[in-house]
Amino acid sequence: SYELTQPPSVSVSPGQTARITCSGDALPKQYAYWYQQKPGQAPVLVIYKDSERPSGIPERFSGSSSGTTVTLTISGVQAEDEADYYCQSADSSGTHVVFGGGTKLTVL
């Protein structure tokens, strides 16, 4: 079955830039989406169609794509950005949805 691979954890100091990657063979064909999930809360969409930002999401959140890897970048990380981040996409057939395993972002 198709998988999206994320690093389990990323740590950064406040004000630094955090980059979280997501790899999958179908990513050149399918858009990727990113969600932020804080403890006890439902996920929130922060990036859609690889690099678009929904209204209300701070400009410090951005996304990019290169080949089989997509990247969520958080510039000028703030303490409130500490959360789990998940990528989501579809398999090559586009008939199954897949989530990455999630990355825990720690703000030191």
Place this chain on the structure above:
Amino acid sequence: QLQLQESGPGLVKPSETLSLTCTVSGGSISSSSYYWGWIRQPPGKGLEWIGSIYYSGSTYYNPSLKSRVTISVDTSKNQFSLKLSSVTAADTAVYYCARHQVGVVTAISGAFDIWGQGTMVTVSS
């Protein structure tokens, strides 16, 4: 403002069927721009897509759960529902319903843009 709310039993016995309903308020479930999905999250683990349904009844399921899952829609009540049969302890999770944007590439290749708060379901005797 569109809202989704999950409802159903919080405790289900092993081998029985888990049943949940998602009520959509503040908008119509019969929109041509959206599917409606179920996602679950076992305690301390990641997100797993269960399946998605269109207002017409068209469905897509996670192949790993397909043999046990049925998702249905009731447009008159603005609700969609999940049934998961033959549950075990491995099905213990927070279950979320979410609005699933129709994708640009294929029907379900879009994002989940609005989520319910989630409901915890425990499988135990």
